[in-house]
Amino acid sequence: MFQVYIDKPSYFEPDMAAEFKDLKSAEEFAEKQKAEDSEISYTIEETNGCVNSYGEQITTVVKRG
Numbered sequence: 271m272f273q274v275y276i277d278k279p280s281y282f283e284p285d286m287a288a289e290f291k292d293l294k295s296a297e298e299f300a301e302k303q304k305a306e307d308s309e310i311s312y313t314i315e316e317t318n319g320c321v322n323s324y325g326e327q328i329t330t331v332v333k334r335g
Contacts, residue, residue: 272296272332275313276303284313293332304335311335 274296275284287303290296293314300312315329322328 271317271319273315273317273329274300274303275315276300277311277313278307278309287312297333300333300335 272290272293272295273286274288274290276287277284288296288299290299293316296314300314304310304312312335313331314333316332317327317329320328
């Protein structure tokens, strides 16, 4: 799974905007959001369903823009 997080200067922390099964769809969504509002930045993270000892999902950053 690929999760897209959107961050604006006014946000306290990034919001998860969407979740996709493939990277191409996640990138298209993130680029579309960036085109609509140039203030935002985005992060695409990949998850594999594993959790750490605190019960938090383990993620890997794939792309930032």
